[in-house]
Structures are given as structure tokens and as C-alpha cells.
Amino acid sequence: MCLAIPAKVISVDGTTARVTIEDVEYTASLLLLDDVKPGDFIMLHAGFAIEKVDPQEAAETLQLLLDMEKNLPN
Amino acid sequence: MKFVDEYRKKDLILSVAENLRAISRKEIILMEVCGGHTMAIHRFGLASLLPSNIRLISGPGCPVCVSSQLFIDKAMAYSKIPGTIITTYGDLIRVPGSSTSLEKERAAGSDIRIVYSALESLEIARGNPEKNVIFLGIGFETTAPATAATIIKAKKEKISNFFVLSAHKVMPPVMKALVEEGVKINGFIAPGHVTAITGTSIYNDLASVYGLGVVVSGFEPADLMQAVLMLAIQMESGTPKVEIQYQRVVHYKGNIIAQQLLDEVFVHSDDSWRGLGMIPDSGLKIRENFSSFDAEKQFTVNVPESVEPKGCICGQILRGIKTPEDCTLFAKKCSPSHPVGACMVSAEGTCATYYKYRS
Numbered sequence: 001m002c003l004a005i006p007a008k009v010i011s012v013d014g015t016t017a018r019v020t021i022e023d024v025e026y027t028a029s030l031l032l033l034d035d036v037k038p039g040d041f042i043m044l045h046a047g048f049a050i051e052k053v054d055p056q057e058a059a060e061t062l063q064l065l066l067d068m069e070k071n072l073p074n
Numbered sequence: 075m076k077f078v079d080e081y082r083k084k085d086l087i088l089s090v091a092e093n094l095r096a097i098s099r100k101e102i103i104l105m106e107v108c109g110g111h112t113m114a115i116h117r118f119g120l121a122s123l124l125p126s127n128i129r130l131i132s133g134p135g136c137p138v139c140v141s142s143q144l145f146i147d148k149a150m151a152y153s154k155i156p157g158t159i160i161t162t163y164g165d166l167i168r169v170p171g172s173s174t175s176l177e178k179e180r181a182a183g184s185d186i187r188i189v190y191s192a193l194e195s196l197e198i199a200r201g202n203p204e205k206n207v208i209f210l211g212i213g214f215e216t217t218a219p220a221t222a223a224t225i226i227k228a229k230k231e232k233i234s235n236f237f238v239l240s241a242h243k244v245m246p247p248v249m250k251a252l253v254e255e256g257v258k259i260n261g262f263i264a265p266g267h268v269t270a271i272t273g274t275s276i277y278n279d280l281a282s283v284y285g286l287g288v289v290v291s292g293f294e295p296a297d298l299m300q301a302v303l304m305l306a307i308q309m310e311s312g313t314p315k316v317e318i319q320y321q322r323v324v325h326y327k328g329n330i331i332a333q334q335l336l337d338e339v340f341v342h343s344d345d346s347w348r349g350l351g352m353i354p355d356s357g358l359k360i361r362e363n364f365s366s367f368d369a370e371k372q373f374t375v376n377v378p379e380s381v382e383p384k385g386c387i388c389g390q391i392l393r394g395i396k397t398p399e400d401c402t403l404f405a406k407k408c409s410p411s412h413p414v415g416a417c418m419v420s421a422e423g424t425c426a427t428y429y430k431y432r433s
């Protein structure tokens with residue numbers, strides 16, 4: 001039940017945003033998150049945006065994992 | 075899907091597994107608290123990729139599963155009050171209560187509606203001014219802020235026929251209760267979306283007082299494997315601490331707005347958990363200020379003494395002492411289409427997960 005899914009913000013109108021997950025549109029309440037802009041990714045949980053996805057942190061985590069792949073012990 | 079598919083690449087997952095095998099020697103048991111983690115671990119077969127010295131066990135992080143029998147029975151009693159609409163998240167309606175379930179009550183004529191969001195309940199209240207709408211508030215810190223925001227909105231917009239029966243719960247007290255009860259674990263794979271709200275300070279005691287490792291993990295397979303690796307590194311070096319694997323979503327401070335809303339609307343109170351009984355300060359009750367929205371304050375119902383389903387060991391499974399395979403009803407009398415206990419109802423319940431991915 002604590003599942004949240006990354007969704008892309010297309011438009012913001014007051015405390016509500018329209019977001020897409022794989023081309024399907026949803027409404028996300030922004031009552032729990034401010035400073036949301038079109039183009040941001042948010043985590044959508046039970047109709048609410050609970051947090052933003054930080055693209056830089058995402059890239060760093062991924063890089064760390066990719067480095068692990070390179071540095072595999074033999 | 076962006077921020078999902080990247081973390082599902084097979085090579086990536088296998089390489090983390092190989093790193094893990096290279097560094098991990100100690101026998102360790104890790105508990106994944108969150109039902110979403112349990113689901114992902116089984117769905118992607120992650121346990122089979124771990125070295126044999128690392129074992130994962132499931133914990134009490136499925137809100138539908140831990141809701142007490144009394145709560146289910148109470149919800150049923152409310153549904154029988156004339157002029158009432160009950161709104162609830164999906165899974166809850168199938169949980170067998172002491173004598174019946176909300177699903178059966180609905181078939182018998184009660185107005186019980188599944189909603190995707192607490193705000194949807196408020197809209198139902200707005201559209202049905204002659205009825206009383208009672209929303210069954212379940213879920214941990216991830217979900218409770220949504221209920222808080224909805225109650226505040228109802229107050230602002232003066233909607234007086236919207237009520238909440240709160241069984242919202244918080245994670246830290248139950249994690250501590252399990253450890254104090256003596257469940258043998260070395261660390262927690264901590265729930266990512268709960269922590270996105272609360273921040274990591276709620277786990278500090280677990281590391282400093284109880285000497286446990288805590289890594290807040292994302293929900294994709296590479297996330298979970300990396301979290302296990304981080305915990306294994308902590309264990310090998312003998313330095314248990316609180317770390318975040320899920321950095322793209324979780325910050326040390328958490329979501330301050332959500333924390334403030336939680337605090338404005340709710341107060342911590344003792345609460346009863348399926349299988350674990352009463353745990354001090356583990357529940358969220360609605361504050362006096364908002365009592366006009368508190369179903370328990372506004373309606374009285376008589377609930378006969380609750381009975382747990384016979385033969386169901388869901389309670390022990392939630393404590394990490396037993397697994398579904400230890401239950402004689404598992405996959406025989408009890409299955410997702412005919413659940414005997416709550417752990418088989420929710421898709422993220424441990425029994426339902428074991429059933430779906432059993433070999």
C-alpha cells in the first residue's frame with residue numbers, strides 16, 4: 001500500500017497537477033509538495049505527490065551500480 | 075518507464091549479487107519491513123541471488139494485514155448505520171472480519187465504495203450531502219498525510235458529512251517492539267516511501283541503541299540488491315548505521331510539509347496490531363481540534379468481541395517468526411480467491427506474495 005510510482009508532471013494548476021505514467025494521465029494533489037513544475041518527476045501515492053524524484057541522485061545511484069558492474073571481482 | 079526500467083536490468087542486478095558474494099561472509103538475517111519490498115523480492119526472485127549466508131525475512135509492513143480484527147469489525151458496524159457510505163482503499167473490503175467482510179456487507183446492501191484517494195471520499199461526501207461518508211483511514215506514514223490533508227480541506231470547505239475512522243499507524247514503534255520481543259535480525263531494509271515522509275531520524279535508535287543496520291531502500295530489484303549489499307558491508311565492518319540507498323526520493327529530513335500536516339491533525343496513541351497486540355504510541359488518532367471529523371467521536375457502535383480466523387497464523391508471520399509455508403491452510407483452504415486471513419488478502423501480504431510466486 002505504500003507503493004508510489006514515478007510520474008511526469010505535464011501541467012500544474014494551483015494545488016493540483018496533471019501527470020503521466022506511461023502515457024496514461026492522472027491527477028496528483030500537490031497538498032503535500034510544493035515547488036512542482038511541468039517536466040518534474042514526482043512519486044504518486046494514493047492520488048498525492050509525496051516527493052520529487054531527483055534526477056541527479058538517480059543518475060548517481062545508477063552510476064554507482066554501473067561501476068560495480070565494471071569492477072566485478074574475478 | 076523512467077526511473078524504473080533502469081533499475082531492472084538483469085546484468086546490473088547480477089553484478090550487485092556478485093559483489094555481494096565477494097564481500098559477505100557473516101551469517102546475517104535482514105528484515106524487509108515493507109510489503110512492497112516483500113512483493114518485489116519475490117517477484118524478481120532476489121532471494122535466490124543472495125549468498126547462502128544472507129537470509130531475508132518479511133515484517134509487519136502491510137497496512138491491510140496489520141489492521142486489527144476490531145477495526146474491521148468496527149468498520150462493518152459503521153456500514154450498517156442507515157444513511158452511511160463507507161469509503162475504503164481496495165483490499166480492505168475483502169478482509170474477513172469476525173463474522174463477515176465488508177464485501178459481503180456490500181452484497182447485502184450496505185453502501186461501501188472503493189476509492190483510490192482520500193480526496194475522492196471527500197468528493198463523494200460533497201456529492202451526497204444527505205448521507206454521512208466514513209473513510210476508513212489505513213496506512214503508515216506514507217498514506218496518513220493524505221488523510222490529514224483531506225481532513226484539513228474538509229474543514230476549510232466546511233464539509234460536515236465527511237468522517238474518518240483512523241487506523242493509521244507509524245512504523246518505528248513496531249520495529250522496536252519486534253526487536254525487543256527478540257526477533258533475531260541484524261538489520262532492517264527500511265521502507266522507502268515511509269521514510270520519504272518521515273526522514274531517517276526515526277531509525278537512529280535502532281542503530282545506536284540496538285546495534286542494527288538500517289538501509290532505506292527503493293523498490294526496484296537493483297535498489298533492493300544494493301540495499302542488501304550496503305547492509306552486508308555494514309555487518310562485515312561491524313559498523314551498523316542508518317543509510318539511504320533510495321537517494322533519488324528520500325532525504326534525511328523527509329517531507330516537512332507532510333510531517334507538519336500529520337502533526338496538525340493526528341496525535342500518537344497506543345494502537346492494536348494484528349498478531350502483535352497493543353503497541354504503545356504506534357497509532358495515529360485524530361486530534362480534538364478535528365474531532366468533528368472523527369468517526370469514533372461522532373458515532374457509537376456496538377462491536378461484539380472480535381475473533382481471529384481459526385488456524386490462521388498471520389500474526390506470527392507478521393512478526394517474522396513463521397512463514398506462510400508453516401500454515402496448514404496455506405494454498406489449501408486459504409488462497410487469494412478465498413482468503414482465510416488478512417495476510418492472504420492484500421497483494422503485498424506475505425501469504426498472498428508467497429502464493430503468487432510459489433514454485
Ligand code: SF4
Nearest residue numbers: 386387388401408415
Ligand atoms: S495462509 Fe491464510 S490462514 Fe494461513 S496464515 Fe496466511 S492468511 Fe492466515
